[in-house]
Amino acid sequence: MCGIAGFVTLEPSSETGIAERERVAAMCQVMRHRGPDDEGIYTAPGIGLGMRRLSIIDLSTGHQPIHNEDGTVWVVFNGEIYNYRELRRTLEGLGHRFSTASDTETIVHGYEAWGDAVFSRLRGMFSIAIWDARTRMLLLGRDRPGIKPLYYAEAAGRLFFGSEAKCLLVNPEVDRSLDAAALDHFLAYLYTPRDQAIFRGVRKLPAGHYLKIQDGQVDAVRYWQLPSATPAFAGSEREALELLEHTLSDAVRAHLVSDVPLGAFLSGGIDSSVVVALMAQAMNRPVTTFSIGFDEATHDELPHARAVARQLGTDHHEFVVRPDALEILDRVIWHFDEPFADVSAIPTWYVSQMAARHVKVVLSGDGGDELFGGYDRYLPHPAVARFDRHASGVGRALAKAAWRTLPHGMRGKNFLRHVARDAEGRYLDSVTFYHADERQSLLSSDARAALRNWDAEAYFRAPFERLRTLPFAAQLMLFDFETYLPEDCLTKVDRMSMAHSIESRVPLLDHEVAAFAASLPVDMKIRGGTQKYLLKQLAYKLVSRELLDRPKQGFGVPLAHWFRGSLREAFGDVLGSSRTRQRGYFDYAFVDQIMAEHLCGKRDHALRLWQLLVFELWHRQYVDAPALAA
Numbered sequence: 001m002c003g004i005a006g007f008v009t010l011e012p013s014s015e016t017g018i019a020e021r022e023r024v025a026a027m028c029q030v031m032r033h034r035g036p037d038d039e040g041i042y043t044a045p046g047i048g049l050g051m052r053r054l055s056i057i058d059l060s061t062g063h064q065p066i067h068n069e070d071g072t073v074w075v076v077f078n079g080e081i082y083n084y085r086e087l088r089r090t091l092e093g094l095g096h097r098f099s100t101a102s103d104t105e106t107i108v109h110g111y112e113a114w115g116d117a118v119f120s121r122l123r124g125m126f127s128i129a130i131w132d133a134r135t136r137m138l139l140l141g142r143d144r145p146g147i148k149p150l151y152y153a154e155a156a157g158r159l160f161f162g163s164e165a166k167c168l169l170v171n172p173e174v175d176r177s178l179d180a181a182a183l184d185h186f187l188a189y190l191y192t193p194r195d196q197a198i199f200r201g202v203r204k205l206p207a208g209h210y211l212k213i214q215d216g217q218v219d220a221v222r223y224w225q226l227p228s229a230t231p232a233f234a235g236s237e238r239e240a241l242e243l244l245e246h247t248l249s250d251a252v253r254a255h256l257v258s259d260v261p262l263g264a265f266l267s268g269g270i271d272s273s274v275v276v277a278l279m280a281q282a283m284n285r286p287v288t289t290f291s292i293g294f295d296e297a298t299h300d301e302l303p304h305a306r307a308v309a310r311q312l313g314t315d316h317h318e319f320v321v322r323p324d325a326l327e328i329l330d331r332v333i334w335h336f337d338e339p340f341a342d343v344s345a346i347p348t349w350y351v352s353q354m355a356a357r358h359v360k361v362v363l364s365g366d367g368g369d370e371l372f373g374g375y376d377r378y379l380p381h382p383a384v385a386r387f388d389r390h391a392s393g394v395g396r397a398l399a400k401a402a403w404r405t406l407p408h409g410m411r412g413k414n415f416l417r418h419v420a421r422d423a424e425g426r427y428l429d430s431v432t433f434y435h436a437d438e439r440q441s442l443l444s445s446d447a448r449a450a451l452r453n454w455d456a457e458a459y460f461r462a463p464f465e466r467l468r469t470l471p472f473a474a475q476l477m478l479f480d481f482e483t484y485l486p487e488d489c490l491t492k493v494d495r496m497s498m499a500h501s502i503e504s505r506v507p508l509l510d511h512e513v514a515a516f517a518a519s520l521p522v523d524m525k526i527r528g529g530t531q532k533y534l535l536k537q538l539a540y541k542l543v544s545r546e547l548l549d550r551p552k553q554g555f556g557v558p559l560a561h562w563f564r565g566s567l568r569e570a571f572g573d574v575l576g577s578s579r580t581r582q583r584g585y586f587d588y589a590f591v592d593q594i595m596a597e598h599l600c601g602k603r604d605h606a607l608r609l610w611q612l613l614v615f616e617l618w619h620r621q622y623v624d625a626p627a628l629a630a
Contacts, residue, residue: 002053002064003034003498004076004129005162007171008138009046010154010216024050027160027167033335034078034163034498040064042074047131047138051076066104068112069097072133075111077104078163079126079148080505082254087121111139119210119223123254123511127163127205137214144224145367145509146207146486149494153202159213165202165337169622175201178623180450181459183339183585187434187442187611188456190341191487198338198618207486224511226478226518228466233519240524241537243516248538251510252278255363262361263288265351265504266314268304270374270532270539270548271365273312275507277542279363280312289314290355290362292347294321294558307547319354321347321557330617335499339618341433341611342488343557348496356500366489367508370481371517372535373525377430378473384426387419396420408441408590409597424464427476428457431484433608441590471522478518559606568599571613580616 005027020043028039028050035052042049042065051064067074081087084103087110092098096109103124110118111130116139119128125147130139140161142150152161156173168174179200182192192198195206205211208224233240252275256262264279266272266289279287289309293302302318309316332349333340355362369375387395396419403416417437418429429435434442436457443451463482467475490506497504507513517525520534527533539548574580575595581588591612598605 002051002076002078003028003031003163003167004049004051004078004127005031005160005167006047006049006076006129007158007160008048008131008213009158010213010218011157020048023171024048026170027162028052030166030170031162031164033501036501038063040076042067042076042131044133046136047133049074049076049129049131051078064104066100066102066108068108073108073111074131074133075104075108075128077107077126077128079124079128079143080257080503081106081122081124081126082257082510083123116210116212116221116223125506125509129161135214137212139210139212140205141210141223142205142207144208144511145481145490145506145514147490147494147506147509149491150205151197151202152205152211153199154218155201159218165197165199168202169199175199176622177201180447181454181456183447183615184439184443184451184454185456185459186339186341186615187439188432188436189460190433190607190611191491192338192340193459194483194487207482226481226514228470228478230470231474231519231521233516233521233524237524237534237537240520240534244534245538245541247513247516248274248507249278249281251507251513252363253282254510255505255507256282258361260360261288261358262363263290263315263355263359264363265289265355265365266291266305266309266316267301267365268306268308268547269301269365270536271368271508272305273308273365273543273548274368274535274539275363275365276308276314277312277539278507280314287312287314288358289316290351290358291316291318292321292351292354293318294347304547304550308543311544311547317354317358319350321350329614330621331499332496333614333618334621335495336491336618337622339611339615340491340495341607341614342492343559343607343610345492345496346557348492349499352497352500352502352504355497356502359502361503361505362497363505363507364493365508366493366506367485367514368532368535370477370485371508371514372532373473373477373522374532375480376531377427378476378526378531379529383415384419391419404437408438408593409603423472424461427479428461432457433611438590442586444584444587447585473522473526477525481514559610562606571609574613574616575609579620583619586612 006024021041024041032052038053040051040063049065053064065074065076081103084106087106088098091109091113094113098105107128110121114121119141125143127148127150128141140150149163151165151168152159153168153174160168160171160174162168169176176199179196179198182196182198185193195204197204209220209222212219212221264276264287266276276287276289291302291305328349332345399416400420403413403420406413418426421429463479467478493504524534575591594605594608597603598609
């Protein structure tokens with residue numbers, strides 16, 4: 001596990017030397033937390049590759065960059081390749097000679113053997129840079145579901161890349177002015193767009209893609225995505241359960257490869273409990289587990305996690321998060337580089353910090369909700385279902401006309417806006433925080449003018465275009481797999497675990513598990529009102545049913561309670577300050593309105609206020625005083 005960074009010139013160039021090496025070193029240094037154990041740099045005319053290493057596999061000889069036998073192919077790599085031993089045997093059979101025992105070297109020889117098809121051969125999580133000196137081509141690849149990040153920027157005749165946006169911002173050529181469309185997307189969905197960033201000059205490589213840079217051309221190529229055809233599995237439920245257990249057990253075993261101690265995050269829910277139970281079967285010692293809780297009982301999962309840990313015989317560790325935990329908010333924001341408002345980043349920071357005292361690798365249960373149908377929003381809402389039963393098309397038309405006439409905050413407005421939409425629109429409405437009409441009130445006239453040619457919802461809903469032949473619930477799961485999962489869930493876990501120099505692995509997102517899950521018919525995922533039906537049947541084989549049969553809590557934070565209590569003055573001081581209000585992005589009459597509604601208990605605007613707080617604190621770090629030191 002590492003962080004990678006570097007550049008390639010887009011035009012023929014002879015530049016090299018100490019200045020270029022120092023540039024790459026500076027890009028690496030700013031993300032030292034991703035790899036505190038080692039640094040490696042390679043420069044040649046027109047190319048610079050660098051890495052920071054967190055040593056997990058082949059501790060003694062796995063130094064990067066790694067090259068082939070004649071030094072014409074070079075690789076830097078962030079992640080883990082779980083099938084590297086099998087690939088090595090295949091490549092040795094083809095005549096390739098290995099000088100290390102690392103998974104990185106299989107990428108070098110794999111590229112020699114298979115070219116850019118190498119990405120499709122890799123089982124794992126990764127962001128990779130491959131430099132071919134013979135053809136002067138750079139390939140930048142990102143893993144299938146988007147577990148590991150990769151940013152890039154074109155500026156001053158070069159393409160810069162890195163595992164974090166801050167690597168690119170070291171270079172003064174990169175345009176770091178604020179992108180209005182990315183801000184609008186953040187306000188709508190808590191995070192920035194899948195292939196854009198908050199900085200105008202920076203972009204993200206989407207999951208399952210590679211970037212090819214050669215002869216001044218920069219081309220993005222998709223090499224993998226889950227199929228949008230009708231699910232293909234035609235076996236019985238018993239056969240499906242057996243295949244799920246085999247596939248997931250194999251994935252968990254593969255994810256245990258490590259030369260350093262490893263453990264697991266355990267919430268006591270279905271996904272993490274299955275992962276820990278399968279780890280316990282595969283390991284010859286107790287699994288080390290880590291759980292986070294809160295003083296507020298409505299958000300505290302510690303008793304459930306503790307019960308599962310006790311049954312599975314784990315070496316269990318716990319931590320309780322309290323309101324003063326937000327003293328680390330500035331550090332959390334620094335690690336995300338961009339505004340990111342999923343408040344569960346706070347407990348993820350603390351569980352990662354706790355785990356780092358004991359292990360260097362953790363497994364998590366991320367991905368189960370998207371692949372197996374775990375979110376409540378995949379089920380029809382009872383009130384909406386009643387409306388559809390009793391209201392004709394005329395009722396929807398009336399709702400569409402009525403909701404626009406109601407003022408902000410009036411009861412019934414949000415419901416009418418929701419039911420007036422089609423099925424896709426309702427789903428998008430359910431995952432939106434500041435709705436389009438509210439953003440019109442929130443944003444200043446200058447900000448609205450900058451968004452004249454931008455439609456956040458049209459951009460966000462694009463994946464639905466290829467999914468419409470599927471049953472609607474299957475469409476929603478795949479939509480979340482391609483949007484919310486990589487840009488929110490996986491971003492959160494990567495940044496918070498790497499902030500503490502530990503590696504987080506996600507066996508439920510092994511591409512064999514994902515492909516199998518996508519092949520299942522919807523009624524094996526959601527049956528009646530039961531979500532994650534098939535995965536639960538496996539869970540019940542592994543852990544006592546009475547420990548798992550409970551309402552889903554999610555990895556939430558009692559933010560509304562905190563904001564009305566001990567944090568009331570803290571967020572009021574930031575959002576009410578003259579420094580905040582002079583920026584020109586927002587109309588603070590609207591901000592004051594929602595703040596008053598929240599504090600008097602009329603509405604719960606905790607997450608919306610949290611978004612504005614996060615944005616302001618991010619702005620102070622990355623725009624007002626763009627220092628990159630932690």
